[in-house]
Amino acid sequence: MSAAREFDDFYAGSYRRIVGQLYAMTGDLGAAEDAVQDAYVRAWQRWTTLSGYLDPEAWVRTVAYRLAVSSWRRAVNRLTAHRRHGAPDDVAELTPDHVALVDALRRLPADQRRAVVLHHLVGLAIDDIARETGVAVGTVKSRLSRGRQGLAEILGDALTGGVV
Incomplete structure (x- = not known):
């Protein structure tokens, strides 16, 4: 079986499950879907190595979770900065x-x-x-x-x- 076909089968068989798991972890379906998609992109780039892992699904899930947490942290940092400094004073209204x-x-x-x-x-x-x-x-x-x-x-x- 070709590597592309093997990866496609892996993706098709695990995507919904991993999205559901990440959704349960994060509470945000959109963020879960985005993080899982990014994780699969990274998995494809490393598929020759990952395909030999005992549980490549665990790798994808871990990467997706880390991506979601990283995204969440960036959002929290932006909110904290906004609260600390407020909106910029020089924001012009749209003409x-x-x-x-x-x-x-x-x-x-x-x-x-x-x-x-x-x-x-x-x-x-x-x-x-x-x-x-x-x-x-x-x-x-x-x-x-x-x-x-x-x-x-x-x-x-x-x-x-x-x-x-």
């Missing part, structure tokens, strides 16, 4: 323009949106965007051009109510 811009950005294709955000909101130069995204400078320029055009059309419709 209608900000909401319209975010909505317009969501309508762009992901590659155009990323280029526009990196250039206009983050302030990166075109060469830096090309390096960060792993594409040619000409591709970045094209994505910026198309993204700007798309934003102009979307925001123009929003401002005119769709009437041109």
Whole structure:
């Protein structure tokens, strides 16, 4: 049997059981599902070793529990910091323009949106965007051009109510 098939069988036969067990341990179904999924990803990466274990399910359960506890600790630390320091003083309220811009950005294709955000909101130069995204400078320029055009059309419709 191939390693992939063996892992698939292991996953199918144990996933629900481990989620149920972790849910019982944490009391949070969503957190249990997330932690178990992450644990299975790690198990797959080590499957050649884990498949030889007497009880690979115990390994997955232990890793999932540690991930859930770690996530819980981060949440508690964030809450503690918030209580200690309160909300930041300089949190600006969302303006209608900000909401319209975010909505317009969501309508762009992901590659155009990323280029526009990196250039206009983050302030990166075109060469830096090309390096960060792993594409040619000409591709970045094209994505910026198309993204700007798309934003102009979307925001123009929003401002005119769709009437041109």
